[in-house]
Amino acid sequence: MASSSSSNVTGIGAPVRRKEDHRFITGKGRYTDDINQPGQTWGSFVRSPHAHAGIKSIDKSAALAVPGVVAVLDGKDLAADEIGGLICGWMIHSKDGSEMKAGAHPALALDTVRYVGDHVAIVIAETQGAAKDGAEAVVVDYDGRPAVIDLATAQKAAPVHEVSNDNTVYDWELGLKAETEAAFEKAAHIVSIDITNNRLVPNAMEPRAAIGCFDEGTGNYTLYTTSQNPHVARLILSAFIGIAPEHKLRVVAPDVGGGFGSKIFVYAEETVCVWAAKKVGRPVKWTCDRSEAFLSDCHGRDHISHAELAVSEDGKFLGLRVKTLANLGAYLSTFSSSVPTYLYGTLLSGQYAIPAIYVEVDGIYTHTAPVDAYRGAGRPEAAYLVERLVDRAAHQLGRDPAELRKQNFVREFPYETPVIMTYDIGDFDASLDRAMEMIDYKGFDARRAEAATRGKLRGIGISTYIEACGIAPSKAVGSLGAGVGLWESAEVRVNPTGSVEVLTGSHSHGQGHETTFAQVVSDKFGIPIEDVEIVHGDTDKVQFGMGTYGSRSGAVGMSALANACDKVTVKAKRIAAHLLEVPVDEVTLTDGVFAAVSTNETLAFGEVSLAAYMAHNLPEDGMEPGLAEKAFYDPENFTFPAGCHICEVEIDPETGVTRIANFVAVDDFGTVINPMIVEGQVHGGLAQGIGQALLEEGIYDKDSGQLITGSYMDYTMPRADDLPTYQVDMTITKCPSNPLGIKGCGEAGAIGSPPAVINAVAHAIGNDDIAMPATPQRVWRSLQESA
Amino acid sequence: MYAFNYKKAASLSEAKTLFASGDDPLLMAGGQTLIPTLKQRLASPSDVIDISKLAELKGIEVSGDGVVIGAGQVHASVQNSAEVKEAIPALSALAGEIGDPAVRHRGTLGGSIANSDPTADYPAACLALGATIHTETRTIEADDFFTDLFETALEEGEIVTKVSFPVPDKAAYVKFPNPASRYAIVGVFVAQKGGKVRVAVTGAGSKVFRVAAMETALESNFSADAIGEIAVPSGDLNSDLHASADYRAHLITVMAKRAVAACG
Incomplete structure (x- = not known):
């Protein structure tokens, strides 16, 4: 637990300024594109202009004649070197027990292209410009074919992959089918909703980049890449794709400018760069441009669902049944199969005691970019569905939305849901009550009346969300099909002088780990964070780790760190006791000082670490010199951040423009390491959630399969003036299953906010069929139709 | 590149x-x-x-009845010019709504109108204010300048040198921006001078255009109510992801009303 040392201004709970920000905001960060290697070449990818086509032939001759072009490599070259395809690492089984149908995903297309932007060949040249000139000069003879774009009808269309005749990757189910049917039979009310969760394009600030290197002397490969999890990338590239044995491949993910999930996955481009480096005998660098990112980064969300809620006469939820079509795009990306299943179906109980839930999800192939985890990953889709449905139920039953929620809240913990989650702790009333107080829920009618005098439609919307973080207990996810364990590692190296290096398997790409992880160490040892260095993102430096996604770095990564620190403390106290000549249980460590209670003698932290390395006078029981410890932490359970978001909007009925008048977020993240950073995470998550609700949508042309929203001219990224000043607060119940009591905060903003916004818009316009994003045109049209 | x-x-x-x-x-x-x-x-x-640094394309001159702006003046200079603000506040306000600060400090008046982007702001001001476009060889009235989508009356290689804007009695520009690009989905510039009214619409069609019915109605009754029922036919209007033609037609009336109201 947090130390009792109240004098520690850089410990757990302190709003310490981010150590890394000075380098980022002064341009001193070192991102992949900032790195250059001697003799480096540049790669540019030839990409499919078609959503679906056969490749009849590839003529490289004109490209090879472009000045500066070094090589042109295609799928046949990859196959000749027996380089394997990209993989999906989570096996999902269909209802009949059969395995999901994974179509081959070569890093360079062999005979078929399956989405606009699909990777066909790489042109390697002396300069980036020459590589691009070369890529334009490659002549690919395509045999254009009809594309499957529309998710709703894809199961009746021609197959995207031969392995699945009906474009269904899996038909998965979870929950209590018979009990759910029975619940519906005795229901007084059945509330139903058809709902779309719009496709999003991630748009990390730093586009993806990679540099592949091969050292002919040692036979070692190095890949610099924009990854959230370099060890996982190395494992996949070696064990599955076959680039090099794991110990001959180093993966470095240096400063990374945002990921939001999109940089978890092992992509074709980095695979090709590291393979091609040996092929051409020189480093190969590729930096994605923004247009390319729109086409080739994995997208997020993209569900169509029908859901029904069975409700008793007096408003108790009796059962929930859900049928979802989840667009997985043209190929299964690294973790795509798990997102609409175990990260979605398992959260459909929301904050409510619903005795029977049954969910069916069909994962669907279409000729669009692969869809995988994006901030929230499955949980925003679940929260959106549940919270829209509950609001509709309140409307249909003539109940206040807050009251109906309260009537059905889970209040006894642990609570086992019908969809295999065990909620360990929470206080859903506390966050709802606090949010209602902050937004002055009771005063809404007066505000609505005042808005009406200005010709504006005002609405209020609630979302009481829950999500699962701390992913995840390895044994549990292993039984559900995960191809990896989801523990985390940390090594704490105390130097002879008493400064500390932490090697963590977590990866920071904007989260502020260099500050928050140092705060944990500062708290544990009572030393200033300036004395702590956080090392991450390099497989040559750091022991195997699982990386950062799913809001797991606090709950899992910091737990490993806390445990490693505790091991260090145990050994250091033994050394101190020996030097102070007192029994070990008499030694305390406070504010970086070891003290013997009976003698009042002390030793500074650095004196003990020096003694550990000098080894002149260690306890005479065979203690090894040095002061460094390692911990691998495997969580016992998921963690369950939850909270309440309330949004108030004003709509201009003449134009359909929605302005967010007020937004309150009250979240329960368990223990907070740094409240300033957590608030920043909430703000960022809210921006993305509000973006999904009002602005963003990835749209493909239904016939041609071209990405219509392929640039910022058409894809509406949230800007500062689209967003309100947030009111943020927290109600805290500490997670009982990990040593620091952390739940996780990275995704909650994006999970909780979309239903709050849309419920508010629906309330304002009196029509809850409004879909995301609630653009001005869509709101205006909805008002026209109901007029 | x-x-x-x-x-x-x-x-x-x-x-x-x-x-x-x-x-x-x-x-x-x-x-x-x-x-x-x-x-x-x-x-x-x-x-x-x-040609961004040519002295011949620089300068802002305000006389009693006109504002003359060099084609090379960046938007921010028009936005921040005290003289322009005094003479035609709607024009400086329009310049202040173009793009973002970086664009406003590089983009120029001449560049904007020579491009005849159907979603650009300046063309609406030129047309509604009855501006005269000067080139190195001749003058062209705004009514004749914008000929089509990205097409103007300029000859190959002809360079806009300056634009003269007559000072109106009152004027206002109201824009409905594209949520993504922030270019105009519909921008309406309304100007009244000596009993004559000009209403110019950008963003909605293939090029900036005037709405005669609104001008006539406003000349007899300069009030938002006078044009509330006047709708531009949607047949020739742009239609895209963000705004169908009928939504654009509706927005033209709404923005025009708001521009009239903003004229005071």
């Missing part, structure tokens, strides 16, 4: 000479449209002739 020859002109006449001698030359003022186009490899000129 494809390779090209960059040539910086020292004078208007040198710019003309450089243009005449290029295989496939392009003139660049602020470059706020051209440079993104080049970066996306959507244009491959042989020569880019930089």
